[in-house]
Amino acid sequence: MTALAPSRELAVDAKTAPTAESIYVSILSEPTSLATAHPFAAHVLACALTMGVMESLETGATISCALGLDRRALNQLTLQWAPAARDLFDLVREPQDCARDEEEEQLHRLLTRFRADPSPLCAWMTAIVARRAMSPRHLWQDLGLLERSELTRLMNEWFPTLAAANTDNMKWKKFFYRKLCELEGFSLCVAPTCGECGDFDNCFGEEHGASALARLTRR
Template identity: 55%
Template sequence: MIIAAAHGSTPAPSLNAVGRGERAPDPAAFYDALRAAPAPAAAADPFTAHVLACILAVGLHEAALDGSSLGRAVGLDRDQLAQLLRDWLPAGLAQIDLAAEPSTAAFDDEEEQLLQLLQSHQADQSAPARWLTAMVVRRSMSDNHLWQDLGLIERAELTRLMDERFPHLAGRNVSNMKWKKFFYRSLCEMEGFTLCTAPSCRECADFDNCFGEETGESALARIRRDAPRAG
């Protein structure tokens, strides 16, 4: 699976597994390439296009590193990826090998629970809403702050995404809890039990773990900074 760089004669980063000592592909180049030829939908809703490109760029980077697929990294199947690219990011159609993508998107039990939670709070049933729900679920299984796992520039972009796509659920996060923590507290409440035994969040010794600042670099910036310099 290959996606070309957007500008000039920069070599196209390979999405094959990266060997030891080789430079990892730059997700920022993936992002630029995906945004190179915006479709009408992207022009009408640039924020959604930005979010989709961020998630795909991080997914492409991960797929290149471990030799897996973009669909597995972002929770979408082949047909969903094809429609997303066609409708929003058509520059990727000629460069991403959709035939290598999974025909179905498989979710484990934990992901299915989160999927049901988010699906029940979608603002609408449009294709972008369904894609973003699946993508947020899959990226929630990664290890960093959720905004970083989605490839976003800062946490405020995730807050905007939640407000626009899951407004009722987002409105319940009145104390600005970290989003992954908030998801799992919501899941626990659905099942009729509490996440922890503290009498209240303010009295919990682990308060910062749920409510502390979610600072740091974006995934795209961090990966570019940490990559060994060519030559």
């Protein structure tokens, strides 16, 4: 793919509202050696950054607020993986610390416990997934991914032990909260088994909806 316009114009040109697709393409327009060697990781990070930039343009919120990453993490992530993204937001405006509420902190601890390794990339993925899970849509949509299968791949690559425990392909947000309940020694579910539950589709049904980057799937 080719960048549609210089990255800085996307952030400051009020006459042309950028699309999620154009932001995504701009973010990947200057691939680093890491991004070239690990295209799926670069794609996931670009999707998340796209969601952060879009929410920042729409609401004025910081990228940190959208992704759960403080200024230092955003600086390192963009330097190593997506330098073009630095033209889309003001890094100085990002907070030096990124606070989490109790619910997000619990999920962050769960993901940290099961993450594949202690690398910065895995730490960033942990923070991003935990923060985006606080949003209202399906998790793959809130991460900006193209489809649910990409979220499953993300979980398999960066949280393999946790992913392996989702043997019945439960919706990921539901699965996270089930695991949190199990670790606390209780369950919020009153059904004896999932097969006997009258609300089965709420946990296991299809996750319909469009990706924020829907146009890319048609290329």
